[in-house]
Amino acid sequence: MVLALAGTFTPEDSSGTASVETAETAETASADGGPLAAARIVESHAEGKAAVNLEEAQVIVAGGRGVGSADGFAQLQQLADALGGAVGASRAAADAGWVPYQLQIGQTGKVVKPALYLAAGISGAIQHRVGMQTAENVVAINKDPDAPIGEFADLFVVGDLFAIIPRLTDEIRRRKGA
Numbered sequence: 001m002v003l004a005l006a007g008t009f010t011p012e013d014s015s016g017t018a019s020v021e022t023a024e025t026a027e028t029a030s031a032d033g034g035p036l037a038a039a040r041i042v043e044s045h046a047e048g049k050a051a052v053n054l055e056e057a058q059v060i061v062a063g064g065r066g067v068g069s070a071d072g073f074a075q076l077q078q079l080a081d082a083l084g085g086a087v088g089a090s091r092a093a094a095d096a097g098w099v100p101y102q103l104q105i106g107q108t109g110k111v112v113k114p115a116l117y118l119a120a121g122i123s124g125a126i127q128h129r130v131g132m133q134t135a136e137n138v139v140a141i142n143k144d145p146d147a148p149i150g151e152f153a154d155l156f157v158v159g160d161l162f163a164i165i166p167r168l169t170d171e172i173r174r175r176k177g178a
Contacts (some may be wrong), residue, residue: 058115059085065092066121075165082172090128106131120161124149
């Protein structure tokens with residue numbers, strides 16, 4: 001068995017010929033042949049709206065410290081929805097409590113490999129870069145023209161994300177006819 005982080009490589013088709021063998025033991029099989037008799041749900045916890053899986057998303061709109069608050073992430077969610085993508089975040093945004101840690105991308109978060117990674121208000125620290133460096137296309141919006149993310153972004157927009165994101169969202173919706 002091999003385990004790998006999602007998004008760390010592109011899988012290739014194989015003509016493998018492995019066989020599967022299923023075995024049950026008296027201790028694990030239920031009397032009626034259904035789910036395990038010994039298994040039971042003790043507690044359940046829902047994380048909220050089941051959105052696009054971050055590790056499988058082809059489009060990610062991520063925010064960092066520059067987003068400024070949980071309310072700022074609402075604008076990023078609208079853009080992600082318009083693009084059919086998911087929202088991600090830097091560690092700074094997760095540490096600030098603006099988003100849940102399950103959205104954190106980076107060395108201590110998730111590793112992603114989207115076709116488009118739009119970073120809003122993210123400086124581009126190396127810890128964050130580790131989680132998103134395999135993105136096919138990186139678009140960054142930051143008011144700091146010297147932000148490190150500008151060094152590896154395919155398109156670096158220097159400006160106020162609070163002016164750019166709503167206009168971008170509106171234009172995408174307009175072009176989609178929504």
